[in-house]
Amino acid sequence: MAIEKDFLFNRHCSASGEISQSSSGFDFTATVKAVDIGFGGTQSDARQWMESFCKEHLQTRDRQDELFRFDNTVVVDALKSFNECRALEINETYITHVLVEPRAAILTVDFNRDTTNLRFRGITYDTNVAECWTTGLTESGDTLVLNNTTQEFEVKRSFSVICERKGTPTNAGSTKFERFVIGLDTNHGPYTVTMPLEELAGFDLGSEYKRNVLALSAEIQQLQSDKAGLAGAVNSLEQRIANASAELHLVRQGQYAPGGYWEHVVCPQDGGDLNAHMQRICGIRKPQSRHLDTQGGNRCGYSFYAYACVNTN
Known part of the structure; x- marks a missing residue:
């Protein structure tokens, strides 16, 4: 995930933590959805997400670079002493x-x-x-x-x-x-x-204190990023809940149509496909069905179902 975020930053963000000039007119909706699975906002929301990302990821990279420089200085000095020691041993x-x-x-x-x-x-x-x-x-x-x-x-x-x-x-x-x-x-x-x-x-050394502060800052930054991603997922879920609806239907499968408010699907051996019927009635909505009863009689008996066309988009 860190590599993906670095790639996203290098492609769309400037060194100052803003959206780069080359991406100023870019529609970030698909890009944000690929990184933040729970995102369900508009094009304007996606741009705000990217603006926030550029600022936060710049701070994360600066902390990582500072921590690397801090550790690298100590390692280089120790390596120099080691090499001199080996030369003297000869x-x-x-x-x-x-x-x-x-x-x-x-x-x-x-x-x-x-x-x-x-x-x-x-x-x-x-x-x-x-x-x-x-x-x-x-x-x-x-x-x-x-x-x-x-x-x-x-x-x-x-x-x-x-x-x-x-x-x-x-x-x-x-x-x-x-x-x-x-x-x-x-x-x-x-x-x-x-x-x-x-x-x-x-009783605390400044170097150890600095190392801990840098590490904790990186953890805080990651938690803030996770929080923003979670907020986006919650927002998307709330929108789906607000838009959710269900339309109830009753259907009977058998040789003869029952009439009234019951929908009818012919016997399987006559080409009747219950699932196809429900999908055709629901369209882009998702059918959810439950078997109610089965009775014998005529060509294939009669099976009774209740189903709902559910919209969660």
Whole structure:
């Protein structure tokens, strides 16, 4: 159904959510009936349906695109780190990281000290956004702050780098953390870690909150669309009920006509077709019949029926 709606939007709607110029004079009645089975309105109603559809579907596509961009950013950043990690492993250098959302990132650097000569060539990040340090690169174990001024040196043992983002309070009472990218360079290749823009509202992460809002917005939009479709079906049913009528008839099938108000159909062996008779009398209306009684006698006996010509259009 989503593919059909996308096709309908691309064919008849503009990028601004209105009926396109090329479809301005189009009769949408048949098109709307194909999408909304319960629709039974006029040509004017079909145009109003299409105008509403163009606006609502544009909002749905915008939300889906935003959700895709949000998820895609995270996936691309993770893939970049993975590819760099695989390149470092060739030289028996192993760098991994753990994110402590929303504030910190911990990078762990390990290597084969028997076969690998590892040199720390530098680290780069925005010091206005975060601060990084380590305790594993000094003989004394003291904290060593790492930044753009840290000089190149030979690494003699495994170590970890801890980076902590600096949160900024907002007027809404939450804490905002700017997008943070750290690049750690070695003689065997670089390793990059990215933490997206984040906001901590109480105990809830802004990214998760945003994801939930986008998902709920899409669900609300779908429910509104379903509601509009249901309203159209209800309207069509109400019109059918308002126009409904039934005309009652009585018919007897047998050799001789009964006379009076009973209609007559001859015996089947003489060409009598009860169903054809009822359909001929009802015309475009639908016949609904009920068997009343059967009596013996003459050529084929006599069968009595009541039937109604029902109009539900």
